[in-house]
Amino acid sequence: MYEFDWSVVLDPQLWLQAMFVTTAYAVVTTLVGLALGVVLGLVLVSRIPVLGLIVRLYIHVFRCTPLLVQIVWFFYALPMMTGFTMPDWFAAGLGLTLYMAAFAAEIFRGGVISIEKGQWEASTVLGFSYATKMRHIILPQATRRMIPPIVNQAILQLKNTSLLSVVAMPDIMYAAGALTMSTFRPLEVYTFAALLYLVILTPVTLLANRFELKH
Template identity: 50%
Template sequence: MLRLRRIPVIDWLLIAYIELFRCTPLLVQIIWFYYAFPVVIGVNIPAHVAAVSVLSLYGGAFYAEIVRGSIESVPVGQWDAAKALGFRGWRLMRLVILPQALKPMMAPYVNQSVTQLKNTSLVSIIAVPDLVYNATLINADTYRPLEVYTIVALIYFAILFPSTLVARRLERGLTYDKV
């Protein structure tokens, strides 16, 4: 939302953050933040802190662009009409623009959320005990990779598939132009 204000210094910083996190692989970010960043700042970072920090920064860059793009998709005439009626600032955004931006925002927002949940499997690389990390430990004990990783895939599917169904239903419910 800050990028919509068009303040050059803030714009530049936000663009740098968004492009840095969107244009580099998440796995590289996790490894760099856990192994290299502590060397730069001179403080060790616990694995779970590194994982949550990187996943948040990475996801935030994508979510920011989804929200910005959806807000900018609202026709200029809607902005002008709201201003003509005396709406300004947060009131204009809350009552006029965001309700219209919600529908085009829903699908990419849910898709990114699904991707974000799947991305959590990458934190096992720095020994954060997520589902994949625990599956790896179980596989090391049982030597049954087919069964172990099939169960992991089914767990992810069981969590994510209902989420996508709910999102589709919500998106259909947000259609305002029904006659």
């Protein structure tokens, strides 16, 4: 019978640093990815042929290739190919940011095109410009419909930060791997790591659900 020994996970400094790194990467890459996704989404709904084709190709590549491969590629291959040395922390987060942007662009596009055709036509008849139409009629309604998928994607983004451990970023999973190597107690360590993700994500999920209900 396996006897659990939870004392091996009692290293507050290790876990606090790991939680900070995980949360920082999740927040920054999500916010920057969302901002970039809005820009890409605007290109998609504006139907500019050449730019639209480039954006669709970008989205297709990032949605259809493993995030792990993207992170490794940006961390190792891109500096070798370009000769430009990026800081490790930046290269590690670049894949996460561009991955988030690809999904955010599709969420934005889906939210905009979900608005009934009649509202587009009515605003055109009233003489609204495209910018005014988007700002005052389409986007306020579309934003409410985007909230659930954006929240889901943000949650996935935080869990995706666990892949940063393969490029030695000291996040929760990297800390768990290092502690497992020194204690040989993977069950306790990885169970505790999972609990930390729950601690971080549960308040975010509850707040998002409350915000969604109000809107």
